[in-house]
Amino acid sequence: MTTALRTHELGKRYGRSRHWALKDCTLELPAGRVVGLVGPNGAGKSTLLGLAAGMLVPTAGRIEVLDEGPSSGAEHQARVGYVSQDAPTYRGMSVADHLRIGSHLNPRWDDALVRDRIDRLGIDLRRRTGSLSGGQRAQIALTMAIGKRPELLILDEPVAALDPLARREFMQDLMEAVAEQDLTVVLSSHLVSDLERACDYVVVLVDSEVRVAGDLDDLLASHRRMTGARRPSDAGPAGHHVVTASHTDRQSTLIVRTGGPAVDPSWDVTPLGLEDLVLAYLRGDASYERPRPTVEVIR
Amino acid sequence: MIEFHLDSRSGVSAYLQLVQQVRRALRLGLLDEGDQLPTVKDVARQLAINPNTVLKAYRDLERDGLVAPRPGVGTFVTRTLTDNTLAAHGPLRTDLQRWLSKARRAGLDDESIEALFMTTFRAASEEDIA
Amino acid sequence: MIWLTWRQLRVQAIPVAAAVALLLVALAITGPGIVDAAEDGARSFLTGLSADAFKVTLYYVGIAAAYVFPLVVGAFWGAPMVARELEARTHRLAWSQSVTRTRWLAVKLLGAALVTVSVAGLLSWGVTWWAGPIERAIATGEGTGPFMVSRIEPAVFGARGLVPIGYAVLALAIGVLAGLMVRRTVAAMAVTLVLVLGVQLFVGIVVRAQLVEPEKATSSITEENLVGLMVEGASGPGDAIENVSEIRVETGRTGTWELSNVTLDADGERMRSLPVWVADCGGPPPGESAQAGARAACFDRLADEGYRQQVTWHPSSAFWTLQWRETALLLVVALGLGGLCFWRIRGDAP
Numbered sequence: 213m214t215t216a217l218r219t220h221e222l223g224k225r226y227g228r229s230r231h232w233a234l235k236d237c238t239l240e241l242p243a244g245r246v247v248g249l250v251g252p253n254g255a256g257k258s259t260l261l262g263l264a265a266g267m268l269v270p271t272a273g274r275i276e277v278l279d280e281g282p283s284s285g286a287e288h289q290a291r292v293g294y295v296s297q298d299a300p301t302y303r304g305m306s307v308a309d310h311l312r313i314g315s316h317l318n319p320r321w322d323d324a325l326v327r328d329r330i331d332r333l334g335i336d337l338r339r340r341t342g343s344l345s346g347g348q349r350a351q352i353a354l355t356m357a358i359g360k361r362p363e364l365l366i367l368d369e370p371v372a373a374l375d376p377l378a379r380r381e382f383m384q385d386l387m388e389a390v391a392e393q394d395l396t397v398v399l400s401s402h403l404v405s406d407l408e409r410a411c412d413y414v415v416v417l418v419d420s421e422v423r424v425a426g427d428l429d430d431l432l433a434s435h436r437r438m439t440g441a442r443r444p445s446d447a448g449p450a451g452h453h454v455v456t457a458s459h460t461d462r463q464s465t466l467i468v469r470t471g472g473p474a475v476d477p478s479w480d481v482t483p484l485g486l487e488d489l490v491l492a493y494l495r496g497d498a499s500y501e502r503p504r505p506t507v508e509v510i511r
Numbered sequence: 512m513i514e515f516h517l518d519s520r521s522g523v524s525a526y527l528q529l530v531q532q533v534r535r536a537l538r539l540g541l542l543d544e545g546d547q548l549p550t551v552k553d554v555a556r557q558l559a560i561n562p563n564t565v566l567k568a569y570r571d572l573e574r575d576g577l578v579a580p581r582p583g584v585g586t587f588v589t590r591t592l593t594d595n596t597l598a599a600h601g602p603l604r605t606d607l608q609r610w611l612s613k614a615r616r617a618g619l620d621d622e623s624i625e626a627l628f629m630t631t632f633r634a635a636s637e638e639d640i641a
Numbered sequence: 642m643i644w645l646t647w648r649q650l651r652v653q654a655i656p657v658a659a660a661v662a663l664l665l666v667a668l669a670i671t672g673p674g675i676v677d678a679a680e681d682g683a684r685s686f687l688t689g690l691s692a693d694a695f696k697v698t699l700y701y702v703g704i705a706a707a708y709v710f711p712l713v714v715g716a717f718w719g720a721p722m723v724a725r726e727l728e729a730r731t732h733r734l735a736w737s738q739s740v741t742r743t744r745w746l747a748v749k750l751l752g753a754a755l756v757t758v759s760v761a762g763l764l765s766w767g768v769t770w771w772a773g774p775i776e777r778a779i780a781t782g783e784g785t786g787p788f789m790v791s792r793i794e795p796a797v798f799g800a801r802g803l804v805p806i807g808y809a810v811l812a813l814a815i816g817v818l819a820g821l822m823v824r825r826t827v828a829a830m831a832v833t834l835v836l837v838l839g840v841q842l843f844v845g846i847v848v849r850a851q852l853v854e855p856e857k858a859t860s861s862i863t864e865e866n867l868v869g870l871m872v873e874g875a876s877g878p879g880d881a882i883e884n885v886s887e888i889r890v891e892t893g894r895t896g897t898w899e900l901s902n903v904t905l906d907a908d909g910e911r912m913r914s915l916p917v918w919v920a921d922c923g924g925p926p927p928g929e930s931a932q933a934g935a936r937a938a939c940f941d942r943l944a945d946e947g948y949r950q951q952v953t954w955h956p957s958s959a960f961w962t963l964q965w966r967e968t969a970l971l972l973v974v975a976l977g978l979g980g981l982c983f984w985r986i987r988g989d990a991p
Contacts, residue, residue, distance in 0.1 A: 226989070246561050265737060267990040290739035300730040309648065316644050317738035353734070360739065383559035391552035391562035409517070409525065409560045432524070485522075 216278060216364050216396040217241040217264055223272035224259050233259040235420050237273070241398065241413065243363075246390060248411035248428075249400040250490050255417040257400040258297060261368045264398065265294035278364055290319055293357030293365045298373065299350040303342030307335055307352060311359075318360035326359035329385065347378025354382065358389050365389075367399040371406065379403075383410055404487040414486065416493045423493040424469075428486065435489050438466045438479040449476045456496045467492040512549055513541060517558050525560055529568035537577060537592040548578060548586045642740055646752035653717045654756055657710075661764050664706055668771040671696055679774035687778050691786030700775065700787065703768040707800030708841065710764055711812035714757050715837040719816015720829040722749055723982075727824045727991050742986050750979060753813055761809035769801045776801075780896030780957050791896040793960045795845050798898075802964040807971030812837040814978035821985045844967065852966040855900055855953045858892070862904070862922070862943050862950050864936065866890045870923035885915040888922070890950040896957035907947025918942065 222237040234256040241247050249257050262268040263275055266282035266289065275281070280288050301310060307330065315321045330337065333351050341349055350370060357365055370386075371379040383406055390397060401407055407414065408428075415425040424431065435455070438448065443464045446457040452468040459465075467484065484492070513536045517525055536542045548569065555562040569586050572578045579589045614624050675696070679686050690696055723746070726732040736742050776792040778784070790797045799808065816833040823829040860866065869889035889902045904912040922939040955963065 245563075262990070267733060267736065269988055286739050286741050286744070289737065289741070292737070294733070294737035296730065296733040296737075298730065300734050302731055302734070303729065304652075305648070312648075313645055313738070317642060317740050319739055356734070357737070380559055384556050387559055387562060388552055388556040391555045405519065406559075409519075409558070409564075412561050412563050429524075483522075 214243055215240050215276075216243040216245075216247075217398065218276040218279075219260075219263075219273065220275075221273035222260075222263065222270055222275050224256075224263060224268060225271045232271075232420050234263070235272075237422055239415060239422060239425055241396070241415075243396045244394065245396060245413040246387075246411045247396070247398040247413040247415060248407035249398060249415050249417060250402070250404060250407055251400075251417035252402075252494060256420040257417055258368050259420075260417065261294075261366050261398065261400060262296075264364075265292060265296075265366050267294070267296070290360060291363045293360055293362035295350075295353045295357050295367050295370060297368045299353035299370065301341040301349050301352055304340060306338050306340050307344075308337040310341065310352060310356060311337070314356050314359050320361040322359055322361050325361075326355055329355050329358070333381075333385075345378070347374045347382070350374060350378070350382055351385065354385065358393075361393065363394070363396065365395055365397045365399075367397065369400050369402070372402065379406065386410070404490050408486040414490075416490055418494055423496070431489060432484065432486065434471065435467065435469050435484045435492075437482045437484050437488070438468055439482075440464055440479040449479070455492045467496075512547065515549070515554055515558060517560065525558075526564045526568040526571070529554070529565065530571050533568070533572055533577070534592060537588065540591070542588050542591065544588055544591055546588045547584075548588070550585050642744065642748040643752065646749045649722075649749075650718065650753055650756065653721070657713055657717065658756075658760055661706070661710070661760055664702065665763060665767045667699060668703065668767045671699060672771045675771065675774050679778065687775065687783055687785050687788050690775065691788065697787050700772065703771060704797060704800040707765060707768055707805045710761060710805060711808035711841065712834055712837050714761075714809045715812030715816035715833040716830040718753050718757065719813040720820045720833045721826050722753065722817050722820055723986075724820030724824055724826040724829040727820070728826055732990060736990060743983060746983060746986055750813075750817060750982065753817075754810055757809045757813050758806055761806040765800075765802065765805040772801070776896075782895035791898070791957060793896065793898040793955055793957050793963070795849070795898070798849070798960075798963070799841060799845055802961070803968040804964055804971070807968035807975075808837070808841060811840065811971045811975040811978070814975040814982070815840070818978050818982050818985070821982055824991060844971070848970070849963060849967055850900055850955070852970070853955060853959050853962050855955050857951065857953045859905065859949050859951045860890065862888065862890060862940065862948060864922075864940055866893070866950075867922060870920065872920050872923075885917065885919045888915065888919065888950070890952065892952050892954065894954070894956065898955040898959075900953040900955065902950065902952050905949050905951050911951075912948070915948075 217239065218241075219237050219239045222234060222239075223232055224234040225232050237256075237260060249260065251257055259268065263270055264277055264282060266277075269283075278288070278291055282288070282292075302313075305313075311323070311326055311330075314326065315323055330352075333348070333355075335344065335348055335352070341352055344352070350373075354367070354370065357367075367386075371382050374382060386397065386399075387410060389395060399407075399411075412428050413426070414428050414431060416423045438452075441464065442459055442462055446454055446466070448454045448457075448466050448468050452466075452470040455467045455469060457464065457466045467488075513532070515529055515532055517528055521528065523531070533542070533548065542548075549557075551562050551565045551569065554560070554565045569578060569580070573580065573586075577588065577590055577592070578586050580586045611624070614627070619627065675690070678689065723732075726735060735745060772792070775788050776797075779788055779791045784791070792798060792801050799805065812833070815836050816829070819832045819836065820826070820829040823832055867888060868891045869887070870885065871887040872885050888904055892899070904915060906912055918939065921935050922943065923936075
């Protein structure tokens with residue numbers, strides 16, 4: 213199985229609202245990667261992840277998870293781990309109770325792995341999860357998701373409410389799990405810096421739509437910042453797709469996506485970090501030619 | 512065993528930094544033939560980075576013939592970079608110090624010295640490739 | 642999933658079960674004494690019992706417990722079942738384990754239903770058994786003091802036999818569905834309480850009487866069988882009576898549930914109110930002396946003018962038929978509501 217998640221013009225509208233939380237989403241997320249879903253609040257990240265996890269039903273289009281529909285039954289659910297926002301746990305139950313839930317409800321539950329993780333986290337099994345810190349609760353939720361030995365792990369803003377240390381520890385544990393198991397991870401976040409280290413595939417969602425998606429290295433290699441003398445229009449050199457353009461009275465700055473090397477010597481060309489790339493797509497508005505969701509790089 | 516670190520602001524991609532750190536360790540003699548590099552899992556965990564990044568770095572080094580994987584065990588150094596260059600370091604350092612004092616006496620500031628060195632170095636590298 | 646069901650239910654289930662057990666213990670201790678007392682002296686049995694404050698209290702507590710139990714089941718076992726998960730968003734944790742939502746709900750519902758039926762069954766059986774001698778005595782017409790209501794009458798019927806089980810199971814279904822729709826635990830509990838109470842009242846007052854065809858008999862009105870006369874307008878001695886609104890006649894049958902006791906005129910039409918002269922059948926108004934023959938003349942006139950009394954009732958022998966049918970009805974509705982829960986749990990997870 214080479215594609216972990218495949219969507220075709222997937223759309224979601226909640227209830228009778230007229231606003232589309234997600235529209236026209238066409239993606240092919242390769243297996244074995246750590247996919248970062250990035251975008252502002254309300255962009256549709258939780259909606260997309262909820263659809264992938266079988267929590268929501270599509271209003272339009274199709275979605276396939278691990279080559280099956282998301283609501284294909286218990287066996288499919290065993291292959292997918294999901295931690296929703298705020299990492300919910302049963303506050304009145306102990307950590308040990310949660311582990312029992314995991315072992316009773318999941319056929320491939322790896323109890324040794326889970327106990328080892330909890331041990332290393334230094335969390336007492338008898339404590340009620342309600343008495344743990346937010347970071348510890350997030351770790352418990354992640355442990356439960358990893359413990360069922362899924363093929364795909366879906367994490368909705370897993371570190372949003374955590375302090376920097378807890379965040380680092382969470383990401384460390386996640387990367388270790390990815391290294392140990394044959395795992396595809398799809399996680400959403402505001403924090404691009406975390407994503408840059410952890411992800412090797414990025415999807416940018418803005419205003420319910422996918423703006424760009426692709427291999428992280430390919431994206432970074434194919435986007436440039438070009439600065440030069442003030443130009444009258446927003447058009448860049450031929451073959452370069454302009455993502456954003458900004459002008460002062462003397463200077464124009466473009467962020468472009470391109471397949472080939474920059475040939476125009478009147479531009480000063482510099483590479484772009486992931487944060488700036490994402491910001492460019494966050495700012496770029498729909499008046500520009502919509503890029504195709506997967507980036508092809510000519511090698 | 513060496514320990515990696517990442518400078519997120521250096522502008523250099525993570526995997527390249529890992530490659531450079533291994534090469535530097537080899538050059539300085541911190542790593543010898545037969546030494547084991549940290550496992551992919553340990554590096555991924557310690558730095559909170561994608562294991563594929565570590566794999567890519569190790570594969571680069573393997574392609575350059577510096578390391579080789581032993582399946583199920585780890586990645587081991589097969590060749591160091593010190594060999595005969597370490598001996599030449601001493602005289603070269605002395606030469607460089609002399610050149611630097613000459614440059615200062617000529618009135619060059621730090622930036623000019625660095626720019627002069629980098630442009631000459633780059634031009635020379637291109638000549639080498641050509 | 643069975644483990645999880647019990648783990649989540651036990652906090653609410655154990656206190657309730659303990660209270661029921663306590664009651665059952667009290668009933669078990671005092672029950673045999675009542676059986677003996679009934680066998681010894683039938684006539685003074687109930688009189689003696691009325692003097693025993695503890696047993697009288699136990700009698701009322703038993704009835705109250707059987708009526709309150711469905712309310713507790715609905716509000717404390719049913720409503721929080723799904724509502725608490727939705728409110729705390731733990732349903733996203735539960736539904737991302739390797740069980741489908743359908744199976745999750747099915748095991749929780751059936752598990753709670755099993756516990757409900759067991760506890761309700763024990764409670765009802767205990768209370769019914771304990772009150773058996775009392776109700777047999779009432780049925781033979783010896784009711785006295787607090788022990789006047791026969792088991793088929795509305796006040797007691799819902800606390801005997803099988804129907805408490807039916808109400809409890811229905812209350813559970815109502816609670817779970819309310820929790821699913823309201824999605825807030827406390828609000829769902831309140832809604833459930835109102836609905837369950839409403840069901841108890843509605844079925845008891847409106848539906849039950851229709852479950853079995855009642856018995857009907859028409860008789861003439863005589864001095865012997867007249868038991869009550871209601872007049873309007875005479876607020877004090879010497880006031881003129883405006884009309885007679887109702888008369889009631891004794892049927893001579895015991896242990897029945899009387900549904901209606903109405904006067905028919907010569908054409909067979911039901912009389913809403915009766916002429917003023919009918920008041921004489923009830924004897925002289927207070928403070929006045931009897932007029933010779935006035936009463937007898939009144940009854941004769943009633944007979945002459947064709948007035949007859951029609952009584953409809955359910956006999957005590959209809960008790961178990963009513964019990965089975967009502968329980969079946971409640972269980973069918975419960976099943977339907979349960980099905981609705983499964984339909985409702987599909988779609989978007991809240």
